Amino acid sequence: MAATRTAKNPTAHNDSPNTPDVREGAIAKMKVAELRQKLRTHGVKDTAELKKPELVQRLIKAEVAATKKGSTAKKSTKSTAAKK
Template sequence: MPTTKNSGRGSGSTTNPPGNQTPNTPDINESDIARLKVDQLRDRLRRRGVTDTTDMQKDDLVKALIKSMRDDSGRSSSGGSGSSGGIRTGAHTSSSIRYSQEITSVDDEPERAGRSLVTTDHEVIRRWAEARKGVPTTVDGSEHDGHAGVLRIDFLANGREERLSEISWEEWFRAFDERRLNFIYQEERSDGRQSNFFRLESPDREDG
């Protein structure tokens, strides 16, 4: 009796080739998304406004999240702020990013005081910095080939930090996007006071 090979589409299994299978979307890595747990997938979809996921199986959740991220990338490339706000993932995505609340627009709010947040949205980052009198800077001597070097934000209320040179937001965000960085930060400390904490991190482990 002839046998038929399983294509991998039945019995709840999904074939996920490694890397990014979606053209023109460098921030979407299907294999990383497929490794997320069901609760993580539902949580990320909820933050993107997709709430009717109770009866969805993992395969459908993966497809829905990829579609949502792809749609965001399409809106961005057609004339947005330069970033959809979606986190950048890769082989070395850190636990800090996985367990941070994803912020995709200035309308998103932290779930609670002290919550770790992550975004790539330019307007979110700019507003956060300017609310703290922060300016975009680069570390002196780290420039290369005419491009900004190590990126930092300097908070002028604390006095100008040595070895930092102010650059334009346009130049800062250009380097931020080219290096596929994520912006991990806090709005408030756990006691409700304003927080200046932030860190730049890449799934490729490139120094911010």
């Protein structure tokens, strides 16, 4: 069954082609408590007043940033290894 975009689930699939590891559809399906917990693991604070759509967007941004940071670290490790 293909995921479709609806008002309840505005990010039915991965809308970030440069970050294939971030599953936006899976994030949108998470419960509010799960979203807040994941955001805490990314170091995001002050989520108590946010509604679910805002939590989803913040978590997507945090996951994208973590993915980009991880890929940058991998690239620098490879270039350092190549210089030795």
